[in-house]
Amino acid sequence: MPWIKKQQSKFEKQERQTKREFASGESHYFMGNRYLLNVVSTNSPPKVEIKRKKQIDMYVRPGTSTEKKEKIMDNFYRSELKKQIPILSSKWEKITGINVKEFRIKKMKTKWGACTPTKQRVWINLELAKKPPRCLEYVIVHEMTHLVEKNHTHEFKTLMDTFMKQWTQCREELNNSTLGYARWELSLS
Numbered sequence: 001m002p003w004i005k006k007q008q009s010k011f012e013k014q015e016r017q018t019k020r021e022f023a024s025g026e027s028h029y030f031m032g033n034r035y036l037l038n039v040v041s042t043n044s045p046p047k048v049e050i051k052r053k054k055q056i057d058m059y060v061r062p063g064t065s066t067e068k069k070e071k072i073m074d075n076f077y078r079s080e081l082k083k084q085i086p087i088l089s090s091k092w093e094k095i096t097g098i099n100v101k102e103f104r105i106k107k108m109k110t111k112w113g114a115c116t117p118t119k120q121r122v123w124i125n126l127e128l129a130k131k132p133p134r135c136l137e138y139v140i141v142h143e144m145t146h147l148v149e150k151n152h153t154h155e156f157k158t159l160m161d162t163f164m165k166q167w168t169q170c171r172e173e174l175n176n177s178t179l180g181y182a183r184w185e186l187s188l189s
């Protein structure tokens with residue numbers, strides 16, 4: 001429990017982006033690159049596209065709320081992660097010999113990934129769509145390794161060293177990066 005509280009405190013203090021309004025000219029990140037958002041009003045179904053090297057176009061109906069725009073962007077990030085995860089999973093299953101039955105994606109405030117060893121399931125933080133691809137790859141390998149070694153033991157670190165030589169650099173890069181905006185609720189417990 002002390003370790004968990006320490007990690008939560010660390011995440012709370014880590015630099016975060018300000019709340020996004022999903023307005024044209026605002027900065028958004030995808031795969032480690034910064035893009036300027038261009039909101040386009042349309043009567044077509046909403047979508048997000050990267051057409052230029054520095055711009056994300058978000059097509060939305062007139063009057064779309066900030067909350068709905070955030071969901072549209074999250075759906076874009078989720079669909080992109082769903083394309084990347086099977087490719088990386090297949091690559092690393094061959095290297096590690098560890099099979100994952102299922103990958104799921106969700107927003108997490110204090111973790112980049114999680115796993116359920118009994119179900120061979122790995123959870124990936126939606127925020128990883130904003131980070132460089134090597135960070136997503138690191139989290140996948142990290143969580144796969146937890147399927148065979150539950151804790152961050154010497155054995156776990158040895159396996160990580162064997163599977164992915166540069167894992168500590170990826171971990172540092174990820175843990176020192178700016179996080180997305182998150183609202184923290186005060187806990188009375």
